[in-house]
Amino acid sequence: MNYVCFWKLLLYQSDKKKFTKSTAVRHFVTGLFLPAGVSGFRCEEGGMRPLCSRSGRPQVATPVIDRFLIHIGCAVLYLREFQASGNSTNNQSKNMEYGTIKLTDVDMLHKVFRGFRSHDGVGWLFRGHAQASWELLPKAGRPEFYLPDNRDLGRFHNWTKSAVAYTSLSSSYLEQLALAQHHGLATRLLDWSMNPLVACYFACSDHADRDGAIWMYEMGDTLMTDQITQDTLKGCHGVFGYIPKAAFPRIINQKGLFTVHCDAAHAIGVKESRLGNGDPNLICLHIPANLKPDIVKLLADYGIDRTHLFPDLDGLSAHINAATARMRKPGSGD
Template sequence: MDAIIKQSKTMDHGTINLTDVDMLHKVFRGFRSHDGFGYVFRGHAQATWDLLPKAGRAEFYLPDNRDLGRFHDWNRYAIAYASPSSSYLDQLALAQHHGLATRMLDWSMNPLVACYFACADHADKDGTVWMYEMGGDGFLTDQITREMLAEKRGVFGYRPKAAFPRIINQKGLFTVHCDAANVIDVKESLVGNGYPNLIRLHIPANLKADVVNLLADYGIDRAHLFPDLDGLSAHINTATSRMRKLGEEK
């Protein structure tokens, strides 16, 4: 394990290169969530994707907190489809959950969930699992208002109420980027072990299928992560494709 972790000292953010599926167990024994107060995990199906919330990316970025104005417009109409929470951040999480470009970025306390998102799509591209020690700038609470959020600067952690089935099954939580284009500040781990607070687990494309098969054995699949009819349909479609591929290989 020491030989693996030492690789994480070679860059501003750490990098660990996955060489086989069994190595996942060693990595995740070294970097744990502790209910969101240690390292948390996010999967990217393409290693080249930026670690930014959608509202911070060029095609959606609105400076001077105008992304909160976009959310305000969304929220005015969303009341027709859902009962709003009394918490401003939970309302923002609901918008994020339904695809609005917000300043929130999804993470999971379960590293296997992140592995699924890193490996289930773009089979021909290398993937990444980001491991981030959350809370460097602190955690936000339910008492945060729009005005208070607009005054914040930095990247904060937020643990939403377990209001949506996806949040529960994915063991989800968020970073909140203020402003939306603010990147995570890479620094030494809070526990002072000499390792950075942000580490990239690089997953080669040729290992993705093996990772997905391993996760299926552990019950991590699209039907579990998206507990609705869309998730069930996607899961059945994926299972059908896998069976056809296995039949062609025999």
């Protein structure tokens, strides 16, 4: 008896004929309510055709078990097709590239930042690079400081043993890491700000002859808390967010927070934004070198300078030195 069973339906997919959602539904219904007098179905280019005798009359009706097999076969084929389509979409998402915006004038900054809000650290974050070529990795993940197998945490442990001679340490492991990061130790924390103007300052205040960049990153779904221990951190894999307490003035004035990279060289994964508009969750705003001086002047008008971002004697001294460097010198021709 000629009928299409489960195995033949599976072979249908191997013939590379397009098995769309609409045809899947049609065959599903047909298999469930197989018309009387039709013994089965044949795979053809236009779809499934009823099997009839040479006289044109339908052959012997298909037994119930065959109808059941056809019904199951159609369902399985559709699920396989759907799964393959989903996997393809996921692979494209995982392999997305970060977005790029090139700044053409200073006024464009306002237009760009209106589209990216921090929402107190759970939206977009901002980080400035004085050189656009710098990698988006924490210091402990860069070649000159990288130690594999969580050995960067061993370096941090050695730091804490000596640091207690200078200051009291928090009971929170991540707060201790943030303090070490604050004082220049190579850690797996990467600094970000909720304020895009802070990122602008760091992108434009140094290396005036080089193009800069502002990285804009949509905070991931997973945040670390102060309950994280060293052992827990060793077992983590990926990039996580960490919003610290206001432990020191720089964190407050810079509206600072961190990404925690496990391990230290683990790069931020680029995927589609939570907005679902096809844009990536990581975007680089490219700043030409010739725009840097005007941006620094604009930021100063808004009160964003080194004395604000570094509210201590070091910041005050650096601010006065930078102002002196911008002064017109006698005989310079300016």
